Amino acid sequence: MKQTNRIKTIVLAGLSLLMSVNFYANHHEGEGHGTHKEGVAKEYNPVVTIMDHIKDANEWHVITTDENTAHPNHISIPLPVIIYDNEGLKFFMSSKVAHGHTHEGYKMTHDGQVVSVAGKKKADMFDVVKGNLSTDAVFFDLSITKNVATLILVFIILMIVFPKMAKSYKKGLVPSGVAKFLEPIVLFVRDDIAKPNFNQKQMDKFMPFLLSIFFFIWFSNMMGLIPFPPFGANLTGNISVTFVLALITMLVINLNGNKGYWGHMLWMPGVPVPVKILLAPIELVGVIAKPFALMIRLFANITAGHIVVLSLIGIIFIFQSIGGSLMAVPLALFISVLELLVAFLQAFVFTMLAALFIGTSTAEAHH
Amino acid sequence: MSGIGVLGAGLAVLGVGLGIGRIGGSAMEGIARQPEAADKIQTAMIVAAALIEGAGLFAIASTFWA
Numbered sequence: 001m002k003q004t005n006r007i008k009t010i011v012l013a014g015l016s017l018l019m020s021v022n023f024y025a026n027h028h029e030g031e032g033h034g035t036h037k038e039g040v041a042k043e044y045n046p047v048v049t050i051m052d053h054i055k056d057a058n059e060w061h062v063i064t065t066d067e068n069t070a071h072p073n074h075i076s077i078p079l080p081v082i083i084y085d086n087e088g089l090k091f092f093m094s095s096k097v098a099h100g101h102t103h104e105g106y107k108m109t110h111d112g113q114v115v116s117v118a119g120k121k122k123a124d125m126f127d128v129v130k131g132n133l134s135t136d137a138v139f140f141d142l143s144i145t146k147n148v149a150t151l152i153l154v155f156i157i158l159m160i161v162f163p164k165m166a167k168s169y170k171k172g173l174v175p176s177g178v179a180k181f182l183e184p185i186v187l188f189v190r191d192d193i194a195k196p197n198f199n200q201k202q203m204d205k206f207m208p209f210l211l212s213i214f215f216f217i218w219f220s221n222m223m224g225l226i227p228f229p230p231f232g233a234n235l236t237g238n239i240s241v242t243f244v245l246a247l248i249t250m251l252v253i254n255l256n257g258n259k260g261y262w263g264h265m266l267w268m269p270g271v272p273v274p275v276k277i278l279l280a281p282i283e284l285v286g287v288i289a290k291p292f293a294l295m296i297r298l299f300a301n302i303t304a305g306h307i308v309v310l311s312l313i314g315i316i317f318i319f320q321s322i323g324g325s326l327m328a329v330p331l332a333l334f335i336s337v338l339e340l341l342v343a344f345l346q347a348f349v350f351t352m353l354a355a356l357f358i359g360t361s362t363a364e365a366h367h
Numbered sequence: 368m369s370g371i372g373v374l375g376a377g378l379a380v381l382g383v384g385l386g387i388g389r390i391g392g393s394a395m396e397g398i399a400r401q402p403e404a405a406d407k408i409q410t411a412m413i414v415a416a417a418l419i420e421g422a423g424l425f426a427i428a429s430t431f432w433a
Contacts (some may be wrong), residue, residue: 196410296425356414
């Protein structure tokens with residue numbers, strides 16, 4: 001009985017993986033906007049599809065039917081658009097601006113970005129830094145985009161799963177239900193990530209933070225690997241998301257830094273005074289460089305993973321022959337499985353390094 | 368990303384590959400000599416590999432502006 005159950009699980013897992021490859025293909029086929037116009041076979045450009053997938057968008061593209069005709073039919077899930085500009089707050093669904101329609105001075109490009117008809121720029125981080133915030137020149141896009149929707153979805157899943165897990169321990173110490181699956185991972189975070197870096201008091205203080213970032217990053221990475229809506233957004237491959245994660249980590253590292261940490265940074269003990277002066281700026285660069293590396297690492301790994309999978313699927317549409325598929329499908333399957341490992345590994349590395357940095361900034365003096 | 372940028376990215380990956388390869392190899396040797404320390408060696412290996420990878424990713428990210 002146990003044996004059959006196991007075989008069933010393996011078969012199901014295999015099928016779902018195959019299905020995911022299939023869905024990627026559909027997704028892909030649907031997105032080659034205007035690459036095939038009425039029987040004229042043009043060369044397929046995978047970069048357009050890949051960039052469409054990597055970027056954030058104001059709509060959730062599902063599939064395009066009748067692609068090879070004059071009127072391709074794009075099917076998308078509309079998402080709410082929230083815009084603040086000189087006319088105040090605007091709220092409408094992205095379906096109102098789809099297919100070239102204009103609504104309240106905004107329209108949507110074919111890759112799902114809402115733009116101003118008047119040519120106003122979407123305010124980004126550089127505008128904020130430069131103080132270029134006049135609503136005559138820029139508009140503020142507060143929309144629930146594909147990534148924001150995924151973020152909320154991950155939040156909801158975490159909010160359902162973890163209270164449920166906590167509740168199951170009220171019945172007794174033997175884990176039941178979802179806790180059976182998550183307990184070993186929580187213990188892994190505690191024993192392999194927190195324990196080598198913290199003492200008991202610090203561990204009680206920082207375990208909630210470590211568990212939060214670990215499970216948030218892991219769940220979002222896994223969401224990105226499920227290739228059909230409402231999943232498959234490139235959430236942790238978005239530099240803004242990883243920026244905020246790194247910023248929070250930086251704040252936790254530095255706000256908890258003790259006297260020893262700041263002393264070693266600003267006035268390194270045990271070296272001559274000229275070296276002390278030389279070392280201070282170098283150590284101060286480390287304050288920014290450590291979280292910066294965290295940000296770039298997560299962003300680059302997840303984005304690269306998505307690009308590789310989509311490129312391999314793209315081979316099918318470039319060669320348009322059985323041979324191309326025979327080569328592409330096993331390779332894409334292999335990379336997809338590898339990405340499952342990377343999803344976990346990147347969550348582990350991020351949490352591990354965060355724990356390491358927090359551990360060094362809060363370590364008790366030992367000399 | 369220009370041609371020279373792609374070349375730079377390739378060179379960066381070469382360095383990172385050599386570095387992480389060395390860490391992996393040494394960790395294997397360490398584990399073979401002292402299997403009971405495998406857990407500690409593994410953690411240290413991943414941290415060191417992640418730091419090297421970070422440097423490599425800086426290089427690759429900067430090739431986009433080349």
